[in-house]
């Protein structure tokens with residue numbers, strides 16, 4: 264019997280012996296309130312290492328959810344949606360997907376066997392999970408201890424092979440960052456923040472944004488960064504912080520969309536010891552207090568509930584917070600950056616966003632362009648590939664054509680994820696077949712051919728450089744002779 268089948272067989276056996284029925288009920292054990300709060304806090308080091316890759320796996324894909332579980336099977340973080348309310352709820356943060364609770368499933372099997380696995384449709388023990396295809400891969404700390412697993416689940420049909428490759432790459436990348444980071448001390452942000460020079464881009468739209476951001480960094484006005492998912496909003500927010508005088512202070516980020524209603528106040532204001540049963544014995548600072556003297560990023564601000572918006576408005580107006588269970592008002596001096604992929608004007612018109620809060624948040628408005636509107640997709644691919652792959656790889660003309668013709672709904676993050684997979688599959692050259700997209704989006708394309716994209720990029724660079732070929736070549740990260748050859752090919756003059 265192939266190894267995968269042996270794993271599944273052994274898991275089914277364990278489920279049968281433990282008396283679990285395929286018809287259910289499945290274990291609905293779910294942590295919330297203080298228990299969830301404490302678990303997330305304890306897991307922060309692990310989460311910080313996995314989260315960037317989780318976003319790559321789960322965001323912008325249809326009917327697909329990526330989660331990370333700890334070694335007991337509790338979901339700690341989640342990206343994406345399965346497109347079904349009940350299924351989504353069953354994978355909420357705090358739910359437990361150990362084999363004992365949910366029967367044979369990829370996360371449960373992986374935590375048990377400490378090796379990667381795919382569990383497809385009818386291989387799930389419980390009938391209600393049989394519409395899913397799931398792949399998971401374990402994550403170990405540098406000492407070789409199991410921290411948990413990364414899992415991707417989808418309701419789309421497929422063999423699960425590409426899901427398996429993706430979770431393996433994500434788990435390996437997370438382990439790699441665990442090797443390179445030190446556990447963060449509560450009062451520090453711990454990892455180096457992005458700087459303006461980390462924002463890659465040889466395209467006019469990105470250059471303009473960087474110029475504006477450099478000016479904005481020196482001012483203390485609030486900023487709204489608008490852009491589709493994966494366009495680099497967080498990267499820009501961190502760069503705004505590190506380029507300005509507040510860089511000596513802390514940078515904290517609050518993911519507004521992942522904030523359960525019950526945790527809003529304790530997250531924003533913090534709490535004193537004994538504020539509620541199970542509160543940490545020494546109390547805890549809220550995000551605003553943590554960011555004092557620095558910057559706070561309100562990520563996905565357009566997803567804040569109306570109740571949370573009211574709470575936030577109060578802090579912004581009063582510029583002070585009172586910890587839960589405490590009486591003392593603590594003044595906070597914080598620059599606020601809000602990032603959103605929602606059109607806030609539309610949200611206001613439809614009654615989902617408070618106008619008064621919008622005007623508190625909006626000082627400077629910066630828009631990150633979607634990748635499909637950029638002329639430097641191939642430059643970006645080359646740049647990201649260098650970051651992703653330890654050995655240098657070329658992109659074949661066929662692969663390049665496929666990259667520029669795609670519409671990139673998940674933007675730079677999706678480009679990173681596609682290149683990760685391509686780097687994983689290829690030898691020294693990435694060929695067309697190594698560039699694999701989500702099938703559902705594959706038919707869409709920007710309508711531009713490689714030649715059109717190249718011609719536009721050359722034209723734009725020459726225009727930007729005022730006809731100076733050396734400067735234009737530098738901008739395109741190519742040699743002067745290559746640029747002259749392209750100008751000849753497209754009949755362009757400097």
Ligand SMILES: Nc1ncnc2c1ncn2[C@@H]1O[C@H](COP(=O)(O)OP(=O)(O)OP(=O)(O)O)[C@@H](O)[C@H]1O
Nearest residue numbers: 461462463464491492493494495496497498675676
């Ligand atoms: N111009 C860029 N240069 C280099 N890397 C980039 C650029 N833009 C985005 N990235 C990379 O793409 C990924 C997504 O960026 P980021 O998290 O900042 O996007 P976002 O807009 O905040 O996404 P979301 O709204 O989904 O949270 C990150 O890994 C980031 O480093």
